[in-house]
Amino acid sequence: MGTTQLETVPEPKYRHLKTVISEALDSEFAVGEILPNERDLAARFGVARATLRQALEQLELEGRLQRRRGVGTTVAPPRMGVSVGSTAHNWPGVSDTAWELADGTREVPPASVVRHLGTGQDEPVHVVRRLRVSGGQPVAAELLYVPAASVPGLAAADAPTGTARGAAVLRELESLGLEGEDRAVELGSARSDDAKQLDRLPGAPVLVVTTRFFAGGGTAAVSVATYRADTCRLTFGDTGDVEVHS
Amino acid sequence: MGTTQLETVPEPKYRHLKTVISEALDSEFAVGEILPNERDLAARFGVARATLRQALEQLELEGRLQRRRGVGTTVAPPRMGVSVGSTAHNWPGVSDTAWELADGTREVPPASVVRHLGTGQDEPVHVVRRLRVSGGQPVAAELLYVPAASVPGLAAADAPTGTARGAAVLRELESLGLEGEDRAVELGSARSDDAKQLDRLPGAPVLVVTTRFFAGGGTAAVSVATYRADTCRLTFGDTGDVEVHS
Numbered sequence: 001m002g003t004t005q006l007e008t009v010p011e012p013k014y015r016h017l018k019t020v021i022s023e024a025l026d027s028e029f030a031v032g033e034i035l036p037n038e039r040d041l042a043a044r045f046g047v048a049r050a051t052l053r054q055a056l057e058q059l060e061l062e063g064r065l066q067r068r069r070g071v072g073t074t075v076a077p078p079r080m081g082v083s084v085g086s087t088a089h090n091w092p093g094v095s096d097t098a099w100e101l102a103d104g105t106r107e108v109p110p111a112s113v114v115r116h117l118g119t120g121q122d123e124p125v126h127v128v129r130r131l132r133v134s135g136g137q138p139v140a141a142e143l144l145y146v147p148a149a150s151v152p153g154l155a156a157a158d159a160p161t162g163t164a165r166g167a168a169v170l171r172e173l174e175s176l177g178l179e180g181e182d183r184a185v186e187l188g189s190a191r192s193d194d195a196k197q198l199d200r201l202p203g204a205p206v207l208v209v210t211t212r213f214f215a216g217g218g219t220a221a222v223s224v225a226t227y228r229a230d231t232c233r234l235t236f237g238d239t240g241d242v243e244v245h246s
Numbered sequence: 247m248g249t250t251q252l253e254t255v256p257e258p259k260y261r262h263l264k265t266v267i268s269e270a271l272d273s274e275f276a277v278g279e280i281l282p283n284e285r286d287l288a289a290r291f292g293v294a295r296a297t298l299r300q301a302l303e304q305l306e307l308e309g310r311l312q313r314r315r316g317v318g319t320t321v322a323p324p325r326m327g328v329s330v331g332s333t334a335h336n337w338p339g340v341s342d343t344a345w346e347l348a349d350g351t352r353e354v355p356p357a358s359v360v361r362h363l364g365t366g367q368d369e370p371v372h373v374v375r376r377l378r379v380s381g382g383q384p385v386a387a388e389l390l391y392v393p394a395a396s397v398p399g400l401a402a403a404d405a406p407t408g409t410a411r412g413a414a415v416l417r418e419l420e421s422l423g424l425e426g427e428d429r430a431v432e433l434g435s436a437r438s439d440d441a442k443q444l445d446r447l448p449g450a451p452v453l454v455v456t457t458r459f460f461a462g463g464g465t466a467a468v469s470v471a472t473y474r475a476d477t478c479r480l481t482f483g484d485t486g487d488v489e490v491h492s
Binding site for chain 1: 260261300303304307308309325327331426427428429430431432433434435438448449451453475476478479480481482483
């Protein structure tokens with residue numbers, strides 16, 4: 001990466017350093033290649049570790065670099081466009097190939113979800129855990145919260161445990177008339193369980209997509225999906241085209 | 247915030263610390279209140295600075311804390327729901343009250359935008375800079391890229407400089423038949439010019455919304471809007487309701 005000395009640059013060093021590294025990534029590094037360690041990099045560019053770290057952190061936020069557990073900092077591939085919103089309203093499907101059914105349980109949802117569902121503070125609801133896989137990689141971990149009242153047809157017999165229970169809940173949902181849905185996207189940090197599923201470090205920045213499914217004049221289910229922010233670009237619109245956005 | 251000693255907790259200290267601080271924020275701190283400095287906090291909880299910083303960083307990602315230039319770390323207000331996508335397709339309007347026209351220039355767009363527009367590598371296009379204000383706060387800085395070919399009616403006379411030029415470009419756009427639009431949302435880091443407009447520190451995490459406007463069978467304009475990730479939750483859907491999501 002050369003031995004450019006940045007001491008004399010007027011603008012904040014880390015910002016110029018960012019540009020220099022970014023150009024080096026384009027010209028000298030291959031996707032997946034592991035960067036030299038911070039000490040070596042700082043020495044090469046003649047900057048303090050703190051300055052280097054600032055530049056690396058921003059390149060990570062922008063999807064140019066990836067920090068991976070037990071691997072180090074590698075050159076990231078271009079982000080994948082992952083279709084999230086479309087004009088066609090659909091229930092999360094039992095046979096949705098994009099999502100792998102991982103588990104089905106009954107739990108008390110977090111306060112934010114309780115607010116959306118309007119369920120009792122300590123009222124357990126059906127929780128379906130799914131994993132979204134795209135291009136062979138896990139891109140999102142989802143928790144779908146479904147109040148018992150939304151799936152009255154669900155007999156105890158239909159809902160043993162694990163994925164069988166999850167599938168039963170999704171089947172029941174599909175029998176409801178879906179009146180609409182809306183979504184919110186916000187920044188979050190990966191919870192440890194999601195982090196493991198997504199092969200991220202706990203606390204890594206993620207994109208949290210909260211979807212409310214409307215039926216029977218109210219919110220019949222709420223999905224909280226944690227998307228990898230490093231590898232994913234969430235696409236909205238009729239095209240939902242992957243290539244176009246990558 | 248008490249003097250809980252965390253030395254004996256089995257789970258990763260920062261994660262338990264995060265919970266403890268989070269509860270303290272709910273019970274003992276008011277929105278906007280400034281936290282004690284890192285040294286004092288670390289001492290109170292009996293943890294290393296690094297552990298404390300890890301917990302604070304995650305609480306910042308989750309929107310509980312805000313780091314503000316020249317102020318320090320403060321307790322963040324609940325995030326605002328900011329409507330981004332709706333089913334109604336509209337050109338960015340001249341008289342759109344949510345957006346303040348800030349400038350109009352001609353520049354060569356970044357490579358990613360050139361790819362969408364299909365313009366020449368060194369071909370300058372009209373660039374309209376707008377600032378989105380919500381609840382009296384700047385929430386997004388937008389750059390709208392419009393190739394000359396999309397606004398053939400725009401005479402040099404209509405387009406002097408600054409906001410007048412920006413307004414002329416938007417007026418011309420509105421005369422085109424909009425065939426559709428799509429959006430992509432991804433994580434980014436605040437460029438210094440956007441950071442200043444948004445009252446953020448350069449490099450802070452932001453949500454970058456790229457919108458492609460389709461007309462005449464192609465991409466007639468591309469908008470790249472940088473939203474504050476700390477105060478905003480982007481909402482998509484017919485409701486686009488602020489309250490619901492906050």
